[in-house]
Amino acid sequence: MSYYLGIDVGTGSARAAVINDNGEIKGYAVVPITTHHPMHNIYEQSTQNIWNSICQAVHDAMATNDLKGQNIKGIGFDATCSLVVLDKxxxxxxxxxxxxxxxxxxxxxxxADHRAIEQAKRINDTRHAVLQYVGNTISPEMEIPKTLWLKENLPEEKWNAIGHLMDLPDFLTFRATGSVARSTCSLICKCSYLPRGVETNLPEGWDRDYFEAIGLECLVEEQWKRLGGNEQDEVLHAGDRVGNGLTEQAALDLGLLPGTPVGSAVIDAYAGAVATLGASSSSSSSPLSNRLAIICGTSSCHIAMARQPIFVPGVWGPYHSVLLPDMWCAEGGQSSTGQLIDYTLNTHPAIQQAKEKATEKGLNIYTFLNEHLAQLQQQRGLDYLDQLTQQLHVYPDFHGNRSPLADPTLRGSLVGVTLDQSVDDLALRYLATLQAIACQTRHILESMNQRGYRIDTLCLSGGLCKNKVFLQLHADVTGCQVVLPESIEAAVVIGAAILGAKATGNDDLWQTMCRLTRAGDVILPRQDKNIQQLYDRRYRVFGELLKDQKKYREIMDA
Structure with a gap:
């Protein structure tokens, strides 16, 4: 039996999972990582802290079944799309x-760091043709606005001292193998790289005119050396073998063997797609274009694939060959989902009382609130739990809008708030927040389908998918069936392990995905006209809250 190791670096933790040839988890561990948050829009991390957490997670996962280094045949990485800065x-x-x-x-x-909002705005004001591949609007969450911020804010000698600007997934393969090879996923999705064949007049993969127009002509002069990807053999597809495998030092750190194959990394959302799109396919012959992978965590990402480029304003992409060669990906997203739910709970006066009651019942806070909502429904004699928030509404862009509006300056709102400070009110605000997140998914979905997608199935993964109310709301509000992977919470790190398996074998990534993943539960939208009409009305309110915010801004700006 062969085993494959997946390593996932999320916003708050590093996770390691070992799977076997049947895709079964044989070891799993989570270790927290540290975030430095000195200001509301500044979020920083440490590559050394991240690597230390990875090493601890790998040792813990391997110890689960007393696995040895020689058992691991391939390693894959995924991570958040965060910018790593290294010296020469x-x-x-x-x-x-x-x-x-x-x-x-x-x-x-x-x-999540939004220090580069002004730089992103100036880049977008150029209306350069390159921006059509990010929904016509680049995000301050991407690497090029952040790079421009560094150029404009670092002392000149410190800017000149930078040797490498890497998306975090590529840094992890660099730390593991010593190779500076970049992945198509990171370069194309986050670094304004256009792969050969997409733009025939760009033999390097970079648009000189674009970088000169936005104020990064210095990168042109150095042939994009710090960004990488300036030579064809330095850009790898997902799961392609990187360099000569693990270096001796990385192997020593991880407790593995030098030379163990390492697969080219992907951004964490795409690892979730790796673990779910194949699992939910009825055929292993080709990906199904009616599927939308949604990876639900601190934020949520929505990934769809198509054989032809489909341009959707406000949705990142279309990205060529970032997941499967010759397939186009589009990426929508919500900047704050799990983070927004936690904020709703932790800022309410009744949260401590609710946590104490949950502990008494041996429940986590979300299960407790779901049960409390069911009790409120019964007490109030309502036909549906969903009616509890008839006059309470949330607009969810507390951290800006990623898709489909691509406006990081938008903010959240609450309508229908009372003076109630009880657990009842906490439960209602929690439900209204879940409903708002589902309405925003519908907004993204409709924007994509209006442009040519035919999505009717949501392939969800991530910790939020353990929440039954959250899942049913996504089915009811969007009208789509929801398909879960067999392993819900570990799907992303399993996706990373699949990249490791791809690096060792002759199968392409799609075949490897289908072989190593299996679908779990399926949640269908309720076929009840009252529910459908309720969420049609609620979705209308969602749209009106957005219009109102824009209207109020116009009044105040005048």
Whole structure:
């Protein structure tokens, strides 16, 4: 039996999972990572802290079934799309303005960091043709606005000292193998790279005019050396073997064998797609274009595939060959989902009382609130739990809108708030937040289908998918069936392990996905006209809240 190791670096933790040839988990561990958050829009991390957490997670996962280094035949990585800054020797270089860029501990600008909003706006104001591949609007969460921020804010000598600007997934394969090869996923999705064949007048994969127009002509002059991808053999497809496998030092750190194959990494959302789209397919012959993979975590990402490019304003992409060669991906997303739910709970006066009651019953807070909602429904004599929030509404863009509006300046709102500070009110706000997140998924879905997609199936994964109310709402609000992977919470890290399996064999990635993944439960939308009409009305309110926010801005800006 062969085993494959997957390593996932999310916003708050590093996870490791070992799967066998049947796709079964044989080891799993989670270790937290540290985030430095000195200001509301600044989020920084440390590559050394991340690597230490990875190593601990791998050792813990391997110990589960007393696995040895020689048992692991391939390794895959995924991570958040965060910008890593290294000096010319490959050591961490500070991105921390608070320390005047002297504290090299903090050398990662996290995806959620919005310091580059002004730079993103100026890039978008150019209306350059390259922007059509990010829904016509680049996000401050992407690497090029962040790079421009560094150029404009670092002292000149520190900017010139930078040797590598890497998306975090590519840094992990660099740390593991010593190879500076970049992945198509990171370069195309987050670094404004256009692969050969997409734009025939761009033999390098980079658009010189674009970088000159946005103020990064220095990268043109150096042939994009710091960004990478300036030579054809430096850009790899998902799961392609990187370099010569694990270096001796990385093998020693991880407790594995030097030379163990390492697959080219992907962004964490795409690892979730790797683990779910194949599992939900009725045929292993080709991907199904009616599927939307939704990876639900701190934020949520929505990934669809098509054989031809489909341009959707406000939705990132279409991206060519970032997951499967010759397939086009589109990526929608919500900047704050799990984070928004936690914010709703933790800012309510009754949260401590609710947690104590949940502990008394041996429940987590979400299961407790779901049960409390069912009790409220019964007490109030309602036909549906969904009616509890008839006059309570949330607009969910507390951290800006990623898709389909691509407006990081949008904010959230609450309508229908009372003076109630009880657990009842906490439960209602929680439900209204879940409903708002589902309505926004419908907004993204409708925007994609209006442009040519035919999505009728949602392939969900991530920790939020353990919440039955959350799942049923997504089915009811969108009218789509929801398909879950066999392993819900570990789907993303399993996707990384599949990349490791791809690096060792002759199968293409789609065949490997279908072989190593299996579908779990299927949730269908309720065929009840009252429910359908209720959510049609609620979705109308969702749209009106958005219009109102824009109207209020116009009034105040005048």
């Amino acid at each position: 020797q490959g050591y961490p270089q500070s991105v921390d303005e608070a320390s005047e860029f002297t504290d090299n501990t903090w050398n990662v600008i996290l995806w």
